[in-house]
Amino acid sequence: MWTFSCPIIVYGDNSLEYILQLQGKKAFIVTDKNIVKLGLAKLVTDQLDEANIEWEIFDEIEPEPSLNTIKKGGVAIGKYQPDWVIGLGGGSCMDAAKAIIILLVQPDLEPDCLVASDTYNFRDKARLMAIPTTSGTGSEATWAIVLTDTENQRKIGLGTSECTPDIAILDPVMVIGMPPKITADSGMDVVCQAIEGYVSTWGSSITAGPGLIAIKQAFEFLPKAYKNGEDIDARKEMQNAAILAGLSFGNSMAGLGHSTGHALGGIYHIPHGRTVGLFLPYTMEYLMNGSEETTAKYAEIARFCGIASGDDKKSAQALVAKIRELSKELDQPLSVKDCGIEKDKYDASIPDLVDRALNEVMTMTVTRIPDVEDLEKIFSCAYEGKRIDF
Ligand SMILES: [Fe+2]
Structure with missing residues (x-):
């Protein structure tokens, strides 16, 4: 038996306005400091404000995110208890969002112990959106998560089919300034x-x-x-x-x-x-x-x-x-x-x-x-x- 997983794909000019249609109260944005500095996070939070959805930004994702960073994100999301999680950035930020949303339902899980065959049912609490700011990894459409075990200098491939985002928003405004x-x-x-x-x-x-x-x-x-x-x-x-x-x-x-x-x-x-x-x-x-x-x-x-x-x-x-x-x-x-x-x-x-x-x-x-x-x-x-x- 095989399955084909796919998010709702929103694309083209003004795609970010799709956020106005969301049902929800609180969004937890997983991103990095550069995305915030470039003003790209604000483009998202402006839409959330207009949709009357509260938000919090966790901007500590580094390139090749470490297990420790995911754990920190797990603590922050546990305190905030959102009903939307938004991975905003390149593959690292979107992958991190997929790992962090699982910690919302299993706060004690060590991120590298995430098992592909297990079911986490995180959608009982929150749904997952991906907004890429690069055009590459395809993380916005996949369940894959790549994290880094910094102690052993190893990349770890994780994920379960649940981690395919519900919605992927491809707004060209997010990639126009990419170097x-x-x-x-x-x-x-x-x-x-x-x-x-x-x-x-x-x-x-x-x-x-x-x-x-x-x-x-x-x-x-x-x-x-x-x-x-x-x-x-x-x-x-x-x-x-x-x-x-x-x-x-x-x-x-x-x-x-x-x-x-x-x-x-x-x-x-x-x-x-x-x-x-x-x-x-x-x-x-x-x-x-x-x-x-x-x-x-x-x-x-x-x-x-x-x-x-x-x-x-x-x-x-x-x-x-x-x-x-x-x-x-x-x-x-x-x-x-x-x-x-x-x-x-x-x-x-x-x-x-x-x-x-x-x-x-x-x-x-x-x-x-x-x-x-x-x-x-x-x-x-x-x-x-x-x-x-x-
Ligand atoms: Fe790749």
């Missing part, structure tokens, strides 16, 4: 999530459609949004692409680009989208070399995007080339070396990188599951930018 670097990093996450969701062994014809459109739109509109942040159409299309990619991989699974990228990001503290985008072409080559099924799916994507040439293999190669071209256009690193990591230090960390990648479920949801030796080779090739030919 180019964040536009590029988060946009590469869209591409990686959509491609990996499309070829995931947990994917299906139900999840395929949103992924395909997300890839096509990102190829067209991500460079435009990067080069001209004021391009409102490009911003809107990237908001749509991000949530479509979220629906696709969130209802299937990401793949090797994510498990290897997570490993690099966990050790070297590089933004998520940048690392997964970096590893995407290498891991695609690896899958193509061992799986005709995945090669055929890459070719389908290439045909849909109008970049196919010849048979499946050539078309899949054209897709990999397109991703490398896009990365160049966005000034993203094409190799680990480009990230400024020293070779000796990197080589010494390969066993740790391999171990982390092997412990990710996303390593197991692809058509060619790598062993230790293959992962070592993938990590080594990615340092110098060598193609994966095995």
Whole structure:
């Protein structure tokens, strides 16, 4: 049995006005200090004021939110007892909101003990809204939560299907001022999530459609949004692409680009989208070399995007080339070396990188599951930018 989870998606100009339709008394906003400083939180609280809904802001979410921060949020939400929780910001803030809302009903739960198969019934107390200020993680459409165990420098993937937000609001006013670097990093996450969701062994014809459109739109509109942040159409299309990619991989699974990228990001503290985008072409080559099924799916994507040439293999190669071209256009690193990591230090960390990648479920949801030796080779090739030919 499979399920497809999806929030009510509110999108386009003036989407924030949807808040005026909410039924409720108290909203707890989970965000970060920068979002407050930029005035984006005020755009939300102005709507809440007009809707006669009281609000409180918890703005202590840091990038890669720690378990301790979630516990602090749990204490604050316990005192406030809202009937709405709003995750406002990038993936970190939206993920944190999903974890904190569970502490509303289970205040003593250690956040890393959240179990996917358990039922928390937090909707008995409050509903969940997500308002993204980046176009990338798709967290506004997924149940996934990524937290950081700072003690062991590990990213932890958590969540239950309950954590899919009830409502996702995509108002272009929230992303128009996003800096180019964040536009590029988060946009590469869209591409990686959509491609990996499309070829995931947990994917299906139900999840395929949103992924395909997300890839096509990102190829067209991500460079435009990067080069001209004021391009409102490009911003809107990237908001749509991000949530479509979220629906696709969130209802299937990401793949090797994510498990290897997570490993690099966990050790070297590089933004998520940048690392997964970096590893995407290498891991695609690896899958193509061992799986005709995945090669055929890459070719389908290439045909849909109008970049196919010849048979499946050539078309899949054209897709990999397109991703490398896009990365160049966005000034993203094409190799680990480009990230400024020293070779000796990197080589010494390969066993740790391999171990982390092997412990990710996303390593197991692809058509060619790598062993230790293959992962070592993938990590080594990615340092110098060598193609994966095995
Ligand atoms: Fe991602």
